[in-house]
Amino acid sequence: MSENRTTPFAYIAEFGSAPELYHAAEHVRDAGFKRWDVHTPYPVHGIDKAMGLGKSWLSTCSLIGGVTGFLTALSLEFFTQVMLYPTVVQNKPTNLSTIPAFFPVMFELTILFTAFATLIGLCAFIMLPRWNHPLFNSALFNKFSDDGFILVIESRDPKFRKERTREFLEEIGAGEIELLEA
Amino acid sequence: MAGLKDADDFRDGEHFKGGGLLKFLLLGGGVLFAIIFIVLAATGGAEQEGGYSRSGAMAYSWLFAIVFFLTLSIGGIFWTLLHHASNSGWGIVVRRMMENIGTMVLFVLILGIPLVTVPTFKEALWEWIPLKAALDEKVDARYEEGAVAKLKGEYEAGQKTAQSEFDAFKAQNLADQAKARPGAKMALSDQLAKQEADLAKVTEHDLSEGALKEEIAKEVYLDHHDGNYMLWKKRGYLNEGAWTFRFVLYFIALVGIIYALRFWSVKNDKDGDPKWFLLQRKWACGFLPFFATAWTFLVFDWLMALDYTWFSTMWGVYLFAGSALNSMALLILVITVLMKVGYLKKVVTPEHYLLMGRLLFAFTVFWGYIAFSQFFLIWYANITEETRFYLQRNAEFWNMYTILALVVGHFFIPFLMLLIQQAKKNLTYICTASAWILCMHVLDIYWIIIPERGPSLTDGGMMTIPGAIWYDVIAFLAVGGIFGFFFLWRLGTASLFPCRDPRLDESLNVVN
Known part of the structure; x- marks a missing residue:
């Protein structure tokens, strides 16, 4: 909780259900984002395809x-x-x-x-052995372990733009959207 | 998620029509080869050079063919039972095919009845049958020459003598006691009690006819020159009456289980009433132990007893592992062929192939594990009674056969082939693997049965019977043709998948 929390870390967007998140993931994939992920309370079949993930190494x-x-x-x-x-x-x-x-x-x-x-x-x-992760600072993100279907687009992504990305998320049907700063 | 299939669209199922010409060819071919086989076997009584008869050699061929196709149908029963017992949802669309393969057990076992009833066959296959018959004949001869009465007379005379000897001893002893000092008196009375106990042993000997007969039989069986200790010890299990009776039990158990399950499953197709589905689920768990016991003891009786002195506690599991593996391979091939000719196209997806491929892979490993464990335990323990089986299969020609067909062909090649995940979704690839596994299973069953043939028939004179492989081929084609015919006929008798199963939705849309 430092004072100069001005750099955006990621957009956290909540979706209403697994199918909504699934389709949103397809949109994000087609928009060409690379540094993003989805978080759900339970495994969603076929989400890897919707996210465009290849075969794991x-x-x-x-x-x-x-x-x-x-x-x-x-x-x-x-x-x-x-x-x-x-x-x-x-x-x-x-x-x-x-x-x-x-x-x-x-x-x-x-x-x-x-x-x-x-x-x-x-x-x-x-990259698992680590002390903490910026996402844990978000109350909205923590809903993923309860009833939230969360999509996160990190600011490291070359396509990340503060305004355009928020508009894009709204467009694909996100409910609550939070800009997490780190 | 887009493109979900609705089970309501599949309510009427798919019905297999056609295959008429193929059916005719299979039945015609099967019956033709069966006739050739019967003629050859019926006229093959004459003794060949080496002391074996052609009928005897052909008994092994028939057993080989029957057991191979039996393992396929046993696997079908197993997968059906497992599917219900584990409450699986993924495989509803292929479950009917498991049932179809399983019901073939009826026809294979009917074709196998000659093995149990024709004396030439069973005496050639199971050495204990003629050996035991000869010993029993000897025992009967002893009975007829009055051995029972004679033995009874001997015992009675012995008892009389013992009694009179004891009486004399007692009188003397009592007289001595009257004269003796207290210490010696006690010793004398102890002596008397001991003698009395010895007498009781002699006089209380069971002289009933049954007990005497048993004694005579034991004497014959345990004779140092012509007796057979093993057959005496195993007589409760290895005797023809119990053996035939057990076959009837196996028949009823195996056929009854799969026919009941398929009957309910087909009923469910008609009215979609979930009670049929629940019935199958409930009974499948109860059937499992009976299925396992029947199959284990069937292979004990038919295969392990090919050499009655040998035993392996892994035997039932070994044959079971091979059955489940190869039934899955057959299932994959049958489904693929049906899809190629236009059935099940909307129903079966690559996801089902991946799941079936995983089971195929799992059982390849399971088979390898069991086969190696059986060998390994016997190999390192190195006990004479157990090593015989592997010694015979590692001698001469069979050595390379074991290494190439079983170690490399049956385990390593399918293991490496099926290790790749994406390959299991590729129809051509998985079918190649399945066909390969089936071929290797033929060699596995061949390896179990045929090495016994030469040594058994020629009393150790020959390792292999020259030219006998052609009888194996004829028997295989005969049983295979008839099996194929009934299978095609069976396909047409109901929908190709359980079309009104309550969980068809789940299976249609299965995703890994």
Whole structure:
């Protein structure tokens, strides 16, 4: 709450229902905005399409994590148990045929690394470890966790204009509109 | 959201017409191959080089064909039950097809009856049947030569002798006691009590006819040279009466479950009364345990018992995983073909394909998990009774077969194919994957049944029977043709989707 809160941070607009927000999102997408988001009390099916979001890269992170885990376990077990220090258990061979014994560890490490990669990747994409966010200063924004269908256009967006954007939001059917300053 | 479909537009359903020529071809082909099969099997009694008969080799072919198509219909029953039990809404539009696949269980099981009734077939397939019959014959011969009366006489004579010996001992003992000092007297009376207890053991021996017969049978079964300890221990389960009776129970359970569900489902099409829907939901949960038990024990009786000395507690789950996976693959293929010829076009969307593709992927992994677990537990425990199954399937030709068909073909390739999300919405791609999985499932069932054929029929003399693969092909085509015919006929008997299901709306507009 500093004294010189003069730079606008974002427009926060409330919509009456999920379908209204859905159509508004389509308009915002078509208007060419890039730095914006919607917030709803519950998941809305198909909103990603209405917002024009592409496929998330998160699954690539998971895949890389999975493959890394698989290869880590494979090389760890193979180098130690077959090549460096062959361990004979129950007269089973110490060569490529030992591989069934390695599967459980390979399976576990694949899953473990996938989970880590997914979590870390997700945090990186959404820049999560942070102390606060300017949007939390808005009472209107906080309605998203209750009954509000909120659309936020940030001022970082190259198409953001103080007056024109407000008019645009009114045009596409926004109810209450708030200019949040940070 | 624009473009929502209204279930009221679909109230009358879609009815499958046509397929007449294909139906005719399938039935004609199926019956033709069946006749060839029957003729070959009926005239194949003569003993070939190696000590097997052609009829015996063909029994395995028929079992292979029956089990393959049985797994498909079992999967259909499972998906229908699961759909109701989990109260799913997404798949209403494909549920009728699950029911259609499931009801094929009736025709497949009817075609499978020869396996249970024709002596040549069952004796070739299940070694325990002739082995047990031979032992029972021996037991009967013992009965006929009066072994029961003889044994009874022996026991009675023994009892008499024991009684008189005891009487003498007692008289002596009492006399000794009268003379003895107090300490010794106690020891003597203890001795007497012990002798009396021993006598009771002999005199109280059960001499009823049933008990004596059991004793004689046990003696024959446990004979060191010709006996069979396993068959004695397993006689309560592995005997022909109980085995045939169980088949009747499986038949009633599996056919009854799916026909009841489909009956209510079709009733619902006519009047749209939600009570039919509720009936299905309610009963599906009750049916599930019976379905699981019937299928598990059916595969115990038919497949695990191909080698009666071997056992695996994973067996039921293993066959179940394959069934569910391949029934889903068949479902996807059937829906796609129907869409290609103009049905279900407004009803089924790529979203349904994505959902079905996910289940296909999930069950690919599940199958791999179960198959590997079964192998792994047996492999590292390395117990003689259990390893036999895998040793046989890792010898000679079967080694490469196991690695290529099952490890690579049945698991790794479909796993990588179905890993990509967008691919599951692509009709061509997912159908390729489904067809591939179905082909691999044929190899899986082949791998379960056929390696037993050579060693069983030739007493370990041959790993494989030369030329027998053609009988497998003929049997497969025969059962497949008849299966296809009844399936096409079944498609025409009701709407292609449950058109008045209360939650059709939800399924029509499903979004992931």
